[in-house]
Amino acid sequence: xxxxxxxxxxVRDLRxxxxxxxxxxxxxxxxxxxxxVSRRRLLAALAGARxxxxxxxxxxxVLELDRGRLVIQPGMSGSLLVHGRALTPxxxxxxxxxxxxxxxxxxxxxxxxxxGTLLLLDxxxxxxxxxxxxxxxxxxxxxxxxxxxxxxxxxSAVKKVLMDQRVIVGxxxxxxxxxxxxxxxxxxxxxxRIDAAGYHRLLAEVRRILQAAIDSKGTTFRDYRTGTxxxxxxxxxxxxxxxxxxxxxVCGTRLAGTHLIDARATVFCHRCQR
DNA sequence: ACGAGGTCCTGCGAGC
DNA sequence: TGCTCGCAGGACCTCG
Numbered sequence: 001x002x003x004x005x006x007x008x009x010x011v012r013d014l015r016x017x018x019x020x021x022x023x024x025x026x027x028x029x030x031x032x033x034x035x036x037v038s039r040r041r042l043l044a045a046l047a048g049a050r051x052x053x054x055x056x057x058x059x060x061x062v063l064e065l066d067r068g069r070l071v072i073q074p075g076m077s078g079s080l081l082v083h084g085r086a087l088t089p090x091x092x093x094x095x096x097x098x099x100x101x102x103x104x105x106x107x108x109x110x111x112x113x114x115x116g117t118l119l120l121l122d123x124x125x126x127x128x129x130x131x132x133x134x135x136x137x138x139x140x141x142x143x144x145x146x147x148x149x150x151x152x153x154x155x156s157a158v159k160k161v162l163m164d165q166r167v168i169v170g171x172x173x174x175x176x177x178x179x180x181x182x183x184x185x186x187x188x189x190x191x192x193r194i195d196a197a198g199y200h201r202l203l204a205e206v207r208r209i210l211q212a213a214i215d216s217k218g219t220t221f222r223d224y225r226t227g228t229x230x231x232x233x234x235x236x237x238x239x240x241x242x243x244x245x246x247x248x249x250v251c252g253t254r255l256a257g258t259h260l261i262d263a264r265a266t267v268f269c270h271r272c273q274r
Numbered sequence: 275a276c277g278a279g280g281t282c283c284t285g286c287g288a289g290c
Numbered sequence: 291t292g293c294t295c296g297c298a299g300g301a302c303c304t305c306g
Contacts, residue, residue, distance in 0.1 A: 003299065032282075059300080075300050077284080094284095113283045115300065156276065165301080172299055221299065222286080241299090263279075265298080 002074045003059055004137070004170030005213035006224050006232065010080050011056040013227025014107075017082045018063070022050045022102040030096050030114055037120040045120055046070070046099055058133050058169035069126050071119040072109060077223040078116030081108050112223055134168045137206050142168075148199035152192045159187035160262045162206075171206060173264045174219055177241045179206045186273045187266050188258075212237065240267040248272060 002010070026046035031039050049065040056062065061080055063070040072080065078096075083106045087095060097109040097118065109118070121129055134150065135142045150168065154161045161167055162176045171179065180187045182205035185198055194202075218224060218232030221242070225231060235242075239249050244257030248269040257267045 006299080073301080075282095076298070077300095111283090112285070113298085115283060117301085154275085160277095163300090174299055219299075224299075262277090264300095 002078070002218070002224055003172035003175050003213075004056075005175070005210055005216075005234065006218035007056050007059050007061055007074065008214050009217045009232065010227040011054050011061055014080060014082055015054045017105075017227075018051045018054050018101075018107065020051065023047065023065075023107075024100045024102055026100070027098045028096065029098075033096055033111065033114055033116055033118050035117045035119050037118070042070075042118070042120055057130060058136070058165055059172065068123075069121045071121060071126075071129065073117045073119070075111065075113070075116030077113040078109065078111040079223065079225050080227060081110060081225070081229060082106070082227070083108055132166065134164075134166050137168055137170050137203070137210060142203070144196070144200040144203050147203045148194075148196055151199060151202075152194070154191045156191055157188045157261045158185060158191045158194060158202075159264075159266060161191040162202075163262070163264075168206075170210065174238070174241045175206070175209055175213065177265075177267055178209050178239055181240045181268060181273060182209060184273055187261055187268050240269065241265075243267060 023046050026043050028039050028043060034042060045067055049067055052064040052066060054061060054063055059073065061072040063072065072078070094110045094112050095108045096111045096114060099107040101107060147168065151158070151161055159176050159180055162171050163173065179202060183198065183202040185194065185202060213219060213234040216233035216237065217226050217230070219234040220231035221235060240255055243255050244267045246255055247253065248255055248271065251269065251271050253269055253271040255267050255269055257265065259265060
């Protein structure tokens with residue numbers, strides 16, 4: 001579910017709640033979310049750990065501890081919440097990781113589908129992990145020239161490349177659809193056949209849309225909730241995602257839909273996107 | 275290097 | 291009403 005704006009929202013909501021706290025003990029209900037770490041090692045590392053800060057990198061929430069980093073990839077249905085009171089049975093059911101804090105509250109990683117993953121990385125592991133990810137779209141240091149150069153290395157459909165976290169991070173299916181519409185680019189166009197002006201527009205639209213989505217606290221279709229448990233609001237501003245068959249908000253043309261690109265739902269306007 | 279297709283997992287809405 | 295089917299915001303893998 002969560003793309004960059006959703007994870008950014010969660011991190012902003014929870015950062016003040018977690019900074020300086022310590023984890024008293026932790027519980028894990030399913031091992032299948034773990035990557036490269038055993039249940040035993042994860043729980044041992046969390047118990048007694050001090051939380052230095054909560055950060056975001058790409059679509060991941062990074063809990064920086066005094067003994068390494070817990071990287072949380074929420075996948076399609078993961079979310080992070082701090083509970084001040086006992087969990088309801090429904091919350092209990094989907095709480096994959098539970099970390100009891102030293103102020104009595106409980107940090108919960110909730111994941112209904114459990115396609116999300118948890119990694120525990122030391123300094124070297126984090127450096128390597130971070131280096132394999134592309135640049136942050138909202139980083140002012142990412143120029144349109146660098147963006148265009150990275151994108152145009154591939155002959156794949158531009159939408160697929162835009163969602164490739166090695167090329168640029170944070171953009172998933174919803175915001176890829178929206179940004180390509182706003183930039184007037186056909187999502188099936190080969191990435192190496194888009195000119196400098198096209199990539200200039202695309203980067204500008206990616207940034208504008210991600211920022212607007214952050215301002216609205218993310219896009220909620222079903223599972224996603226902010227760090228305070230509220231739905232986001234950006235679904236009200238979507239121009240194409242989820243609107244297949246409906247009229248284009250710009251020109252009125254019936255919006256087209258396909259699953260041919262990367263087997264993901266793609267919605268676009270034949271007239272506005274070339 | 276690329277596209278196609280499958281995998282992980284559960285819930286929900288559509289359609290019969 | 292109750293069932294099956296297809297689909298869902300992500301990331302990773304193999305195969306040809």
